[in-house]
Amino acid sequence: MVGSISFHNIRKIFPAQDEQHSDVEALSQISATINPGEFISLVGPSGSGKTTLLRILAGLETATSGTVTIDDHEIEKPSRKVGFVFQEATLYPWLTVYENIALGLRLNKEKERLPEVNDYIELVGLKGFEKAYPHNLSGGMQQRVNIARALINNPDVLLLDEPFGALDAFTRSKMQNDLIDIWQKRHITMVMVTHDVEEAVFLSNRIFAMTPRPAIIKDIIPVDLKRPRLRDAPEFIGIKEKVLHTLNF
């Protein structure tokens, strides 16, 4: 199986903008291995470097030191093997749902694969909305478009940065169920940043709990629960408490 991620001694220092400021050490010696097909959540305080770590895994940012490998290939720049879903809306308002999703392909000069766009529209539950424009979609639907666009190049790894952070609780839980559905159908490795510990327990095989900046991985909490998971089961609540306890240090 493909989609294994390994990062070793990742350190990230953002240099000071000017003399009044000092360098910012965002990540300090972070190492971990993620298995093919695993679902990992990154949780940690605001500003602890979760987005930075995700961007380094995607090749969107370079680490000050350390290495990232995906299936034994060192990541130094963005790759089609790695899809990324950003927290904020990243759709082009003047393009339809279909065109926004197809854009991922067009940028890669693969016009011949355009019919596949419809398969991805169906996968994320947007059938019938092909011709709609982003301003006519709810927040949840816009994130569905973002997920489809990230998946269209058939990546082995999907990285998601708080994709459901702006959604109401009801939409959020629907999106969580649908994301697990996609994860199970596509056998893809997913790494997701979230502030929501319940979301992390619901989705993940393992949860990486980060410390405040400069961040290290404080603990890795396994979630050995059958799916579909019941949020009010005592085992579920027990793991949630363990994660919260770890985050409170």
Ligand SMILES: Nc1ncnc2c1ncn2[C@@H]1O[C@H](COP(=O)(O)OP(=O)(O)OP(=O)(O)O)[C@@H](O)[C@H]1O
């Ligand atoms: N491009 C940059 N230049 C300078 N400093 C940066 C840059 N990007 C991030 N930082 C700093 O690095 C630290 C980690 O930021 P990051 O965005 O990774 O945190 P985060 O854990 O994702 O936070 P949040 O939960 O609020 O999204 C912060 O102190 C931030 O100010």
Ligand SMILES: [Mg+2]
């Ligand atoms: Mg962030």
